[in-house]
Amino acid sequence: MGKRDRLSGNEAIALAMKGMNLDVVAAFPITPSTEIPQYFSQYVANGETDTLFIPVESEHSAMSACIGAQAAGARASTATSSCGLALMYEMLHVGASLRLPMTMACVTRALTGPINIHNDHGDAMGARDTGWIQLYAENAQEAYDNYIMAVKIAEDKQVLTPVMACQDGFITSHAVENIELLSDEEIGKFVGLYEPAEYLLNEEEKVAMGPYDAPAYLMEHKRQQAEGMMQALPVIEKVAAEFAALSGRHYGLIEEYQTEDAERILVVLGSTAGTAKQVIKNLRAKGEKVGLVKIRSYRPFPAAAVAKAIKKAKAVAVMDKAEGMSGIGGPLFGDICVAMNGLGGPRLIDYMYGLGGRDVRPEHIEAVYRDLAAAMAGKADEEQLIKKAGPYYRYLALREE
Amino acid sequence: MEGVLEIRWHGRGGQGVKTAALLLADVAFFTGKQVQGFPEYGPERMGAPVTAYNRISDEEILIHSNIYEPDYVAVVDESLLSTVAVTGGLSEKGAVLVNTAKSPAQVAPLLNGYKGQVLTIDAGKISEEVLGANFPNMPMLAAVVKMTNLLPEKVFMENMEDSLKHKFATKPKMVEGNMQVLRRSFGEVQGL
Known part of the structure; x- marks a missing residue:
């Protein structure tokens, strides 16, 4: 002890x-x-x-x-x-x-x-x-x-x-x-x-x-x-x-939180996982099937474990805290796409978030889950918090006006 | 968050705002609570507005963001009342505590229409009179404990004596002075 x-x-x-x-x-x-x-x-x-x-x-x-x-x-x-x-x-x-x-x-x-x-x-x-x-x-x-x-x-x-x-x-x-x-x-x-x-x-x-x-x-x-x-x-x-x-503390390559029956899953690295878990608790209390995959080992990338965790979901948000400047989304998104290559599986959407200390609030995470629900329903994204950046990825809590 | 006590501190760089928030986390920890104490860093210079936060709960605290809808607010520097929306998002069931020589009735109109409880303490004066210098954070710490009913005065004072003895192991005079500040501050909160 x-x-x-x-x-x-x-x-x-x-x-x-x-x-x-x-x-x-x-x-x-x-x-x-x-x-x-x-x-x-x-x-x-x-x-x-x-x-x-x-x-x-x-x-x-x-x-x-x-x-x-x-x-x-x-x-x-x-x-x-x-x-x-x-x-x-x-x-x-x-x-x-x-x-x-x-x-x-x-x-x-x-x-x-x-x-x-x-x-x-x-x-x-x-x-x-x-x-x-x-x-x-x-x-x-x-x-x-x-x-x-x-x-x-x-x-x-x-x-x-x-x-x-x-x-x-x-x-x-x-x-x-x-x-x-x-x-x-x-x-x-x-x-x-x-x-x-x-x-x-x-x-x-x-x-x-x-x-x-x-x-x-x-x-x-x-x-x-x-x-x-x-x-x-x-x-x-x-x-x-x-x-x-x-x-007495258990760790894996990834941590799955409420993914068992989740239709919408968020994939994240670091402290935002905690904030997301709190949001999941609140949304689950309302009956929403949402979950989280936290990547603990980023290098080497546990592609098989990640694919297994998210492949049954309908829509997945990949959270990137580094711009990468590739024009096609952040580094984690690239890794997830490789992990899912040829497997079919859920719609993947990349979110750029929290750059330079932009505070990541529970309502931002809620907006991502709402965005995923809209994507599942095939509806256009109307969320104020989420801005599209080209065809491949979106910006969370960006001020652009 | 339900079941979590959330406190936001406003002050200026050099006033010990971060230290106060960390000490509050300490005393809550000693009573078996789950705690968070963290500063929000802006420009790192003396006199710049700074914010610090506490979350205190019986359950594990998962969330890692700043606090936007606090239960309580502590304003360590009253000059911030005209420049920072200190009561922004503050629960009307909670309270705001201001370090000032003014009475709660005089401060209330400066709080953007805040309808909850308003408390004051002249932390600067207490510190000047006991320690001979303006360290407003210790009087504010005692006043926040009183405002939030976080723990009984006796338990708080015992915990603080242990913390201060550890912190000032080589300067025992500082322990007695700060204990006197804390004791006096508990009795000088206005508007309860």
């Missing part, structure tokens, strides 16, 4: 960091993730952990320091947001392709510009093709739990792929909520000690890391790297089962 407490998402991550037997944390402050290295450096200064904290001069250096440490044989982690994550971009690919099982607490925020410190998924979606596993959290509890599980997922010998545990900036990172904590000992025992098969400081078996990869080999190495990502799907479930035995 864990300790009941009330903490912000950032405080929860810093506490988890203290228990994870980390050898190195390298970080540079950026809103809204700044509190994580701030709290953590206090634990280091107070002697509450023996982790080496490296206050680097940029996020490119933070990721480089983590890569160097992990390659040497240490367990390393960092935290960042927005432009900080963007500055790491080059090194994210390097770390993932070296198969270094690092972890990162990513506190999602809009990418500049225009400059904005608030939440959307523009930063994390920009890193979705870097070869990092991405988990998304609904609340502080899930942010904490996902970050702890990230270590075991990343280090699994079938996976050896870094993990980004994402939570919504300010919405969960700065909101104090009820949470159940594990002790440092419980976390430490759960994640165990890092025992790499190959590492640079191993004098017995010397290895080279990161040499030039000629055309004769790179394609094979990318295929192997992709295999690690694909293997992560069962491993994420296996680690979740182990975590449930410790904490």
